[in-house]
Amino acid sequence: MHRDELLASPLAFMPPARLLDGLTAEDAARTIPGVQHSIVxxxxxxxxxxxxxxxxxxxxxxxxxxxxxxxxxxxTAADWDPLRAQFLSGLQRAVELPEDGRVTPPIEFPPLAEYTFNDAITHIAQHNAHHLGQIVILRQVMNLWPPPEGSYTW
Structure with missing residues (x-):
């Protein structure tokens, strides 16, 4: 699987940039009773x-x-636009990371100590997918789904 498909343009779910589209800073900072974190x-x-x-x-x-x-x-809500830009530029940075390489110096946490660049990218992709799913659910609860360009129909 290519990194772009894993991170920025996945086939299994909506691309992150599109998933975040159409949210105002106020909507992103809105809290939902019983939910620990806002979208921002x-x-x-x-x-x-x-x-x-x-x-x-x-x-x-x-x-x-x-x-x-x-x-x-x-x-706060004021952080929404810069964070969104930082997140998306980070995805591009991850896509462009060299294919081979080891994380050096090694990560001090034993389960991650032998990580290669590809391991780190996979970790990022899994972590992002988990939290992007939370964002979709929060958008649905707030009646802000689908994003302006629509969603998948199947």
């Missing part, structure tokens, strides 16, 4: 981990978050 908070979390993995692939030895809360940056 979920996107900030995705940007955090996507950037962390990509930076590690480029040799930045940033430590892994010590606690899950560190991977959930505090954001």
């Amino acid at each position: 908070e979920i996107l900030a979390h995705m940007v955090y981990w996507q950037a962390w993995f990509l930076n590690r692939c480029q040799g930045v030895a940033a430590p892994m978050a010590a606690h899950a809360a560190e991977g959930w940056p505090e954001v």
Whole structure:
């Protein structure tokens, strides 16, 4: 599978850019009773981990978050547009990462210590798919689905 299909233009579900289209900053920051995070908070979390993995692939030895809360940056509606742009540019950065290579220095978390670039990309893709699904459900609950260009019909 090509990285573009895995990350930016998947065949199994709607491409992330299209999935995020049509959301205002206010809608993205809207909270739903009983739901822990807003769409903008979920996107900030995705940007955090996507950037962390990509930076590690480029040799930045940033430590892994010590606690899950560190991977959930505090954001507001004003952060929506910059986060969306950062997320999408990160996808492109991931697509363009060299095919071969190891994450160096190795990630300090034993299950990830032997990661190659392809392992990191797969991790990013799985993490993003999980949270993009949450965003779809939140959009549905808020009657903001489908996005302006429509959705798949099957």
